[in-house]
Amino acid sequence: MVGSGLANYGTQFIQLNDHYTYDVETTGCSDTWKTWKQYGTGYADNTTALTFGDVEGYGPYRFYNSGSVSTVNITLKYKKALNTWIDNGWKCADTSDTHTIWWNDANCGEWHVQYPKVEPINPLDRMREIISARQAPAIHTTRRSFVPMSADVREQRARETLRRVIGEDKFRNFLRTGFVSIRAKSGLVYQIWPGSGITCVYDQGKMTERLCVVLKGDFAPTDSLIMRYILILNNEKHFRSFAIRHNVLEPETPVEPDQRNLVEIFKELKVNPNAVIPVIKKKRQKAA
């Protein structure tokens, strides 16, 4: 008996030459290779062979699914007598597309082919695998631009001027973050926002001042930014002479909330109307 040896990966059946179809889930098998599959019974002729597609060597044998790159390692052994299995004795003839394997014992009984148990794949899971394998790596970027496009041609011209002055990299940064930072000769870093925005002053990473300098008139917001940029670069003191200083906002200090219920708080207030109940509120401190 010669089988064509086409195996369907992931299914329960192996079809040989359209003549034999066997169930994979054969009981009583060695657990080393999961399950045995019975290919045939009662072969006593040593010329009878089982041919698999593209099987290598003597064993463990492998066969390829038609049209698929999956391979399944199989071990062949034949049964000489009842419950006696012999591993050796298999021979393999390498032909162009198929390999013929036969056993060298005329008195063999059943012969089995064992291969690793193939778990049937859920088509939905398989689809997910295929889709995720085709996707590009997950690179998360912040694409949203802080500075929206402007229809005002004056603003467009001003941005073009800014781009020319501060350079491409800083301009891209400006579009992303919405501000331009500059280190003055004194070592202070000025964070300039467009429009009537405040200019924040940082000293060694800590905000020390908030200065407000504006360009009176209906100027484009970026023109105001350019003006401040140039003034700071040219003469920091001159820039400061225009500025009005605002308070630096301190971060909120956490206040422990009152865990009591309202009934208890009310009772305390009834007894002592002047009692101070912790209330969470913002604290502002004046800049030094």
Added chain:
Amino acid sequence: MTTAVERTIEITAIFGSKLTVKVSIPESLLILDNPTDRPKPGHGAMRVMTPKDGDKRVVWDAMSFNQIRDAKATFDDLVSQGLVPHKVGVGGKQSAEIMTEFDPLAEEIIFVPVALVTGG
């Protein structure tokens, strides 16, 4: 393309007033109207901040004596109206210095209406 009407720069003469002064731009100088237009290599640009136009960009060819002469005349006119010219470095060079006289080889000159700068 620019029209004859646009070849003027309106400058607010006095802070807080609506009085404006118009400075005319000579015909030999180019005006970049389109926001994406950039000066060609070898050309300098004067950018005047105005409320009406945002940035009025006047370009001259540093190899043309006529254009240099006209650019200098425009420069002097603008300075006389109270605008402060700053020679700025381009391409990220952090430099800005006040110009006392016209430099034909300057790449960017930005006129800042310092009279309109105030605290807010």
